[in-house]
Amino acid sequence: MRRFSAEYIYTGNEVLKRGIVETDDFGKIIKVIDTGGKFKEQQSLEFFNGVIVPGFINAHCHLELSHMKGMIDNKSGRGLPGFIDEIISKRNFPENLQEQIAKADKEMRLKGIVAVGDISNTDDSFSVKKRSDIFYQTFIESFTISDKKVDETFNLAKAIFYKLKDLKLPGTIVPHAAYSVPDRLYKMISFFEDEKTKIVSVHNQETPGEDELMKNKTGALADVLSEKGFLLNEFSYPGNSALEVNLHYLNKKDTILLIHNTFSKEKDVNFAEKFSENIYWVFCPLSNLYIENTLPDVPMFFKKGVDTCIGTDSYASNTELSVLSELKIIVENFPEIPFEKLIESATINGAKALKIDDKYGSIEEGKTPGINLITSFDFKKMNLKSVSKVKVLI
Numbered sequence: 001m002r003r004f005s006a007e008y009i010y011t012g013n014e015v016l017k018r019g020i021v022e023t024d025d026f027g028k029i030i031k032v033i034d035t036g037g038k039f040k041e042q043q044s045l046e047f048f049n050g051v052i053v054p055g056f057i058n059a060h061c062h063l064e065l066s067h068m069k070g071m072i073d074n075k076s077g078r079g080l081p082g083f084i085d086e087i088i089s090k091r092n093f094p095e096n097l098q099e100q101i102a103k104a105d106k107e108m109r110l111k112g113i114v115a116v117g118d119i120s121n122t123d124d125s126f127s128v129k130k131r132s133d134i135f136y137q138t139f140i141e142s143f144t145i146s147d148k149k150v151d152e153t154f155n156l157a158k159a160i161f162y163k164l165k166d167l168k169l170p171g172t173i174v175p176h177a178a179y180s181v182p183d184r185l186y187k188m189i190s191f192f193e194d195e196k197t198k199i200v201s202v203h204n205q206e207t208p209g210e211d212e213l214m215k216n217k218t219g220a221l222a223d224v225l226s227e228k229g230f231l232l233n234e235f236s237y238p239g240n241s242a243l244e245v246n247l248h249y250l251n252k253k254d255t256i257l258l259i260h261n262t263f264s265k266e267k268d269v270n271f272a273e274k275f276s277e278n279i280y281w282v283f284c285p286l287s288n289l290y291i292e293n294t295l296p297d298v299p300m301f302f303k304k305g306v307d308t309c310i311g312t313d314s315y316a317s318n319t320e321l322s323v324l325s326e327l328k329i330i331v332e333n334f335p336e337i338p339f340e341k342l343i344e345s346a347t348i349n350g351a352k353a354l355k356i357d358d359k360y361g362s363i364e365e366g367k368t369p370g371i372n373l374i375t376s377f378d379f380k381k382m383n384l385k386s387v388s389k390v391k392v393l394i
């Protein structure tokens with residue numbers, strides 16, 4: 001048995017001053033004790049000068065792009081259209097890909113991440129996922145340039161899906177984004193295994209040109225997609241925004257992770273929340289800064305009290321895979337958001353989105369959530385500092 005305490009414990013549901021957490025040798029929480037701030041030194045108690053939080057949930061990553069660090073030029077000022085242009089021409093499959101994927105998986109665990117919602121276009125990451133200490137929910141992502149390629153594309157996604165199932169790893173087939181999935185393919189994805197309640201993820205409103213493309217098939221995104229061979233006249237885009245198009249096709253009963261939301265406005269949030277109660281808004285701030293040099297209106301989402309999560313995105317658009325670093329950039333830009341709320345986004349909300357909150361996301365009896373210590377914490381402001389660090393306790 002181990003017993004931990006720190007200046008504060010953020011359990012994911014509440015904040016305990018100098019509380020105590022007892023775990024068994026495998027990290028399962030046996031007891032959480034509220035000492036009311038007063039406790040005496042006790043035998044076998046490990047006390048830390050910092051704050052204890054549950055293991056982090058990374059709600060959006062592309063593990064299979066782990067070899068692409070620094071490969072995409074983010075100084076072009078072309079935003080997502082430039083990124084798409086580069087990633088299509090630069091994505092390769094080097095000999096040491098498995099090594100790079102395994103390294104990224106280890107890095108995430110060292111940075112306190114215990115579960116990941118991970119996008120896969122191939123089966124490249126599956127053997128690492130099978131061996132990993134991290135829980136992975138895999139989103140097999142599908143998209144294509146033309147209606148004529150829909151059957152071939154969906155068959156490929158299914159083949160990858162069955163490989164995942166053979167390995168007994170959890171996952172679903174998901175659309176890439178409103179702009180890259182023709183009508184027939186989006187329907188095939190939505191109807192696939194729709195007798196089940198699924199978890200789906202889709203990139204949403206990451207660049208300003210997305211909504212313009214939906215409305216008029218014009219703009220910077222339309223231009224680069226046409227250049228890359230997308231036959232946009234074959235896409236029907238039934239909606240006035242990427243969000244409307246996505247929700248046109250997605251099932252209300254499913255859990256829906258909307259990724260990025262960099263250009264989502266309050267009316268979009270209202271629209272989606274009216275559509276379903278199972279919407280999770282995932283922010284990947286460092287990736288947004290890398291690609292679009294801008295951030296979503298994060299305070300607006302917190303003010304509305306909707307469910308928000310944190311993702312690192314991939315090494316194609318980030319220099320590290322750390323939930324803490326994503327939180328720090330939010331604190332730097334929006335210091336008015338309380339740390340307690342940020343921790344909910346980074347832990348319990350992500351666990352609910354991936355439907356693993358029976359085990360992960362909060363420090364509660366019976367769960368095995370992983371336990372992180374955050375050091376160099378700003379106890380005056382009760383928030384992160386730029387120098388705050390995470391250490392895995394369990």
Ligand SMILES: [Zn+2]
Pocket residue numbers: 060061062119203259313314
């Ligand atoms: Zn992504």
